[in-house]
Amino acid sequence: MAGKVDEFVKPGSGRGLLDVYGDRFLLKLLVRKEIKIRYRGSVLGLLWSYVKPLMQFLIYYIALGIFLNLEHGTPNYAVYLFAGIVLVNFFTESLSNSTRSIVDNRDLIRKIYLPRELFPVATVWVSAAHFLPQLVVLIGACLLVGWAPSILQLAAVILIFVMVSVLATGLGLMFGAVNVYFRDSENIVDMIVMVVTWASPVLYVWSMVERVMGPWYWLYQLNPMTTAVEVFHWAFWQPTLKAGQVVSGTLPPDLFTLWLPASMLVSLAVLFLGQLTFRRLSIHFAQEL
Secondary structure (H helix, E strand, C coil): CCCCCCCCCCCCCCCCHHHHHHHHHHHHHHHHHHHHHHCCCCCHHHHHHHHHHHHHHHHHHHHHHHCCHHHHHHHHHHHHHHHHHHHHHHHHHHHHHHHHHHHHCCHHHHHHCCCHHHHHHHHHHHHHHHHHHHHHHHHHHHHHCCCCCCHHHHHHHHHHHHHHHHHHHHHHHHHHHHHHHCCCCCCCHHHHHHHCCCCCCCCCCCCHHHHHHHHHHHHCCCCCCCCCCCCHHHHHHHHCCCCCCCCCCCCCCCCCHHHHHHHHHHHHHHHHHHHHHHHHHHHHHHCCC
């Protein structure tokens, strides 16, 4: 033999997400492919990353901020609203697209072997590429109303982005794998996406939920996206408030000492469970697809 022959690898015995890191070049190619396919034949192209969230923001702001007068009791309600929308959009887009990622790439999966985890992870990266322009718009809006964040608040933005990425990747791996066998998964994820905007304090303040749920409020706080949105509000919205505009109870009790660590643990647990589910189900992807 002129060279060493690689041994066969038992299906499902790869290193999971570590293989994705090892195939970073393939990940980059998949991200580029997803972006090109998504905007093929589009006139605006990546500008839709700005248009869609701005339209969503205007609808919610007019309906809730003006018609229901929520902006009266929430200073700089526009910043409060947009900060939550930007983060939730990143999560929902990542989850929706990663759920369909394996099925959408069935032809490629049936023809060649490559780490299957690349596809859900690539969709999260594509969503991140859409998230960054929206973040720039948010920062610009905050600067117009006197945004002066601390170093800790800027660090919190990065931490929350990582946490939400981990959560979306874990759920994407789980639902993406299950969707190969049961296409009902897409409908379940669509319902989750529909609910998550209202299940987090994006359109309203957290104290409204506390008044309604009372001693059961902790169930609401267990949702990692609830904590993520609250920290985003602390980082973007709260530094825009003037001394006379400070609202009592702008942050939930124990946000950083209890709920943020708990949300990070939940996100890591979801990632572990998602990876475990994906590895067990990916063995028969080619046959099922």
